[in-house]
Amino acid sequence: MKAAELFDLTGRVALVTGASSGLGAxxxxxxxxxxASVVLVARRADRLTALKxxxxxxxxxxxxxxxxxxxxxxxxxxxxxxxxxxxxxxxxVNNAGVTHADRVHEMPEETWRRVTxxxxxxxxxxxxxxxxxxxxxxxxxxxxxxxxxLGYGVAKGVAAYSVAKAGVIQLTxxxxxxxxxxxxxxxxIAPGFIVTEINADYLAGKGAEMTRHIPSGRLGEGxxxxxxxxxxxxxxxxxxxxxxxxxxxxQMLALPGV
Numbered sequence: 065m066k067a068a069e070l071f072d073l074t075g076r077v078a079l080v081t082g083a084s085s086g087l088g089a090x091x092x093x094x095x096x097x098x099x100a101s102v103v104l105v106a107r108r109a110d111r112l113t114a115l116k117x118x119x120x121x122x123x124x125x126x127x128x129x130x131x132x133x134x135x136x137x138x139x140x141x142x143x144x145x146x147x148x149x150x151x152x153x154x155x156x157v158n159n160a161g162v163t164h165a166d167r168v169h170e171m172p173e174e175t176w177r178r179v180t181x182x183x184x185x186x187x188x189x190x191x192x193x194x195x196x197x198x199x200x201x202x203x204x205x206x207x208x209x210x211x212x213x214l215g216y217g218v219a220k221g222v223a224a225y226s227v228a229k230a231g232v233i234q235l236t237x238x239x240x241x242x243x244x245x246x247x248x249x250x251x252x253i254a255p256g257f258i259v260t261e262i263n264a265d266y267l268a269g270k271g272a273e274m275t276r277h278i279p280s281g282r283l284g285e286g287x288x289x290x291x292x293x294x295x296x297x298x299x300x301x302x303x304x305x306x307x308x309x310x311x312x313x314x315q316m317l318a319l320p321g322v
Contacts, residue, residue, distance in 0.1 A: 071294045074099035076205075077150040078297065079142065081133050081190060082160030084111035086260035087210070090286040091157050091293055096124030098294060101150040105129045105142050106160070125150065133160045133186035143193055154205035155297045156194040158187045158232075161210065163225045176224045183228035184235065191239055195248045204247035208296045209236050211254040213312045229254075233308050240306030249305050251296045256312025258284040280313030288313075 078095045082088035084106035096102045096119045104112045104126055112128040119126040127149040129142035146153050161183045164175050191207050198205040214222060215229030233252060240250040257274055259267050267274070267283055275282055292309045295301050310316060 070300045071298045072099050073155070073294075073298055076100045076155050076297075077103070077146060077153050078155035078157065079103040079105060079129075079146055079153045079194070080157040080159055081105045081186070083115065084108040087255070087258065087286060087289065088157075088159040089115050090260075091159060091289075092126070093119060093122075093124075094290050094293060095155065095157070095297065096126060097122070098298075100155060100297075101125040101127075103127050103129055103142065103146040103149065103153065105131050105133070107132050133190065134181055136189060139189060139193055143197060147197075152197055152201040152203045152205075153194055154198060154203050156190060156205070156207045157293070157297070158190055158207065158209045160186060163222060165221045166224075167221060168223045171224065179224035180228045180231075183225065184231040187232055188235060191235075191250065195239075195243050195246070198248050199246050205249070206297050206301070207239065207243075207248060207250040208293065209250070209252040211236070211252045211308055213254050213256050213310060213316055215254060215308075216310075216316060236308060237306040244305040249296075249301065251301060251304055251306065252308040253289060253292045253296065254308050254310045254312070255289055256284055256310075256315045258286060258289065260286065277318050278313045278315045279318055282313065284311065284313060 078100040080088050080092045083092045083104040092102045109130040116126040116128050129145045131138035131142045164179050166175055187209055209232050211232040212229040214226040215233045218226045236250055236252040289311055292311050
C-alpha cells in the first residue's frame with residue numbers, strides 16, 4: 065500500500081478539542097488536508113470561525129462547535145452538531161489543555177482543580193462520549209489523546225500539569241484495554257517543547273537554555289507532530305492500542321527526569 069493511501073482520512077469525521085489556537089488549530093488543519101471533515105471545538109467562537117473559513121478556503125470541510133470541555137451538556141451538543149454536519153465522529157483528538165506556574169506549597173486548590181480537570185477529567189469525558197457513539201453507530205474509530213513528556217518526569221512549577229499528563233498516559237492505556245475489542249483504538253502523543261503562539265514569547269527567552277538539553281538541538285514545531293498524528297488517526301495504526309508516541313527531539317534520553 066502506498067503511503068498516501070495508508071494515511072488517507074477521506075470519509076472520516078474528526079473532532080478536535082482546543083482547536084481555537086496552538087496545536088489544536090494545527091491538528092485540525094492537518095486532518096482536513098488529509099481528507100477528514102473536521103469539527104472545531106473550543107470556547108472562542110470567533111477564532112473557530114476564522115479557522116473554519118481558512119480550512120474551507122483550502123478545500124477542506126469544517127464545522128464549529130463552541131464548548132468548554134468541562135461542560136458535559138455542551139460536549140453532547142458538540143457531538144450532536146458533528147453528526148448533523150458530517151456523521152458519526154470517528155476520530156477524536158483530545159487536545160484541550162491548560163498549564164500553570166505555581167510551586168506546590170503555594171498552589172491554590174482552584175488551580176489544581178482547573179488544571180487537572182481540563183487536562184485529565186475532560187479527556188475521559190470526551191473519550192467516553194466518542195466511544196459510546198462509535199459503538200452505537202457500529203463505526204470503528206480512533207481516539208488520540210495529547211499527553212506530554214512531563215507525564216513521564218516532573219519539573220518545578222508545573223505539578224498539577226505533570227500529574228494530569230501522567231494520568232492521560234495511564235488513562236490512554238486503560239481506555240485502550242477496554243475499547244480495542246469494540247473497534248475503538250485509543251493512543252496518545254507525548255510532545256516535548258513545541259513552539260506555538262501561546263508559548264512563543266516564553267520560549268524565545270528560554271529557548272537557548274532548553275535546547276542544550278535536547279539532542280536534536282532545537283525546540284519542536286507543530287509540523288513535527290504531523291506524522292504521529294496521522295499515524296494514530298489513520299489505519300496506519302490499526303494494530304496499535306494504548307501506545308504513547310513520544311515526539312521530543314530526544315529530550316527524554318538526555319534528561320530521564322525531564
